[in-house]
Amino acid sequence: xxxxxxxxxxxxxxxxxxxxxxxxxxxxxxxxxxxxxxxxxxxxxxxxxxxxxxxxxxxxxxxxxxxxxxxxxxxxxxxxxxxxxxxxxxxxxxxxxxxxxxxxxxxxxxxxxxxxxxxxxxxxxxxxxxxxxxxxxxxxxxxxxxxxxxxxxxxxxxxxxxxxxxxxxxxxxxxxxxxxxxxxxxxxxxxxxxxxxxxxxxxxxxxxxxxxxxxxxxxxxxxxxxxxxxxxxxxxxxxxxxxxxxxxxxxxxxxxxxxxxxxxxxxxxxxxxxxxxxxxxxxxxxxxxxxxxxxxxxxxxxxxxxxxxxxxxxxxxxxxxxxxxxxxxxxxxxxxxxxxxxxxxxxxxxxxxxxxxxxxxx
Numbered sequence: 295x296x297x298x299x300x301x302x303x304x305x306x307x308x309x310x311x312x313x314x315x316x317x318x319x320x321x322x323x324x325x326x327x328x329x330x331x332x333x334x335x336x337x338x339x340x341x342x343x344x345x346x347x348x349x350x351x352x353x354x355x356x357x358x359x360x361x362x363x364x365x366x367x368x369x370x371x372x373x374x375x376x377x378x379x380x381x382x383x384x385x386x387x388x389x390x391x392x393x394x395x396x397x398x399x400x401x402x403x404x405x406x407x408x409x410x411x412x413x414x415x416x417x418x419x420x421x422x423x424x425x426x427x428x429x430x431x432x433x434x435x436x437x438x439x440x441x442x443x444x445x446x447x448x449x450x451x452x453x454x455x456x457x458x459x460x461x462x463x464x465x466x467x468x469x470x471x472x473x474x475x476x477x478x479x480x481x482x483x484x485x486x487x488x489x490x491x492x493x494x495x496x497x498x499x500x501x502x503x504x505x506x507x508x509x510x511x512x513x514x515x516x517x518x519x520x521x522x523x524x525x526x527x528x529x530x531x532x533x534x535x536x537x538x539x540x541x542x543x544x545x546x547x548x549x550x551x552x553x554x555x556x557x558x559x560x561x562x563x564x565x566x567x568x569x570x571x572x573x574x575x576x577x578x579x580x581x582x583x584x585x586x587x588x589x590x591x592x593x594x595x596x597x598x599x600x601x602x603x604x605x606x607x608x609x610x611x612x613x614x615x616x617x618x619x620x621x622x623x624x625x626x627x628x629x630x631x632x633x634x635x636x637x638x639x640x641x642x643x644x645x646x647x648x649x650x651x652x653x654x655x656x
Contacts, residue, residue, distance in 0.1 A: 333382065336386070337383055337386045337390060341400065343476065345401050345403065345404075347474065347498060348372065348474075350504050351491075352370055352403050354508050354575055354576060355368075355469040355472065355474075356467055356470075357578045357579035362472075364470065364471040367442065367444050367445060367466035367467070368407070369449075370402065370403040370405075370406020370409060371402050371408040372399070372400050372401035373399055373400065373437065374400045375430060377431050379393060387400065391415055392418070395429040396418045396420070397419045397429075397434055398416065399413060402415055407464060407466055407467045408464060411462050411463065417454070418454040418455075420452045420453060421452040422440045423440060423449060441466055444466050447465070449465070451463075470515060472489065472515055472519075474491040475491070476494075476498070477492050477493070477494045478495050479494040482500045482593075483496065483497055484497050485514065485517075486515070486517035486523065488518055491515060500596070503585055505576070508579055508586070509572055509581070509586035509589060509618070510572075511572075512572030512573065512575030512576040513569055514572075515572065515575055516569075516570075517564070517568045520564075565614075566613075569614055569617055570621050570637060573618055573621035574635055577635055578635050586622075587615055589618075
């Protein structure tokens with residue numbers, strides 16, 4: 295009896311604490327329909343970000359292919375089939391882009407070879423150079439292999455479009471062979487690993503203009519082309535060797551700390567060089583690096599600790615802004631004199647007395 299009375303009391307208390315307004319009732323069918331629409335909206339928004347990244351990335355890597363050691367053919371489109379799409383979004387990709395098990399174009403980058411060949415979103419690739427393209431993931435591998443083997447020579451495609459078959463000649467363009475990938479991560483970050491470039495969705499939102507985004511990509515491309523990752527690895531190994539020697543002499547294990555010292559060696563200098571070379575890479579692709587300099591003022595506003603002149607593994611945002619401004623003036627000077635937009639290197643012959651490098655400190 296006491297338990298029943300307690301339950302009645304609790305029910306009365308909970309009822310008194312319940313919402314008081316008359317909230318509209320939502321049917322399960324209506325909620326499921328809205329969920330479907332929201333999944334489609336997610337896909338569309340992601341594709342907008344991907345298209346922007348791919349377009350700018352392609353422009354930067356294509357414009358600098360002549361000074362990249364690693365090169366590869368690229369076509370300027372993204373493909374998908376139902377197997378490669380995330381399971382919860384397969385219906386959305388099918389409805390929005392006509393994706394089936396056959397390899398389907400879900401993006402064609404502005405200014406790329408696919409765009410010039412008049413390929414379109416929704417085209418399904420039926421054959422390449424007379425060979426039928428298989429459905430599923432094996433078909434994507436087959437297309438990627440054909441592009442790699444082309445070495446820039448034209449490809450003969452047959453695509454299914456609006457129920458008919460359309461022949462297309464697609465000539466891949468050569469670009470720097472450091473593919474760029476979008477990572478779904480809210481942190482404002484981008485990094486290179488020696489063979490790839492990774493840009494987070496947070497960085498895509500932070501980089502307000504394509505000029506800023508081109509600078510970010512140019513910076514990471516410079517890390518790869520200038521061999522910074524390899525150098526850091528070498529410094530780490532050297533630090534470990536020195537640590538092993540010191541450990542043997544002192545009996546105190548300092549291998550890990552010395553490896554860390556090696557990793558940090560020249561860290562700020564590598565970042566400064568990536569900024570400097572990255573300005574050239576973005577400028578060679580036609581982007582306005584004057585706007586890119588303000589990237590560091592906005593970064594300072596978002597992360598005030600970066601303003602400190604001491605810096606950490608990276609130079610301070612104050613130094614980086616001034617350095618990018620200076621590099622931009624250097625690029626403008628070269629353009630004005632009709633010179634090639636090639637970064638100055640320590641190995642370059644010193645200019646003649648009447649042809650000094652401009653003063654970049656003013």
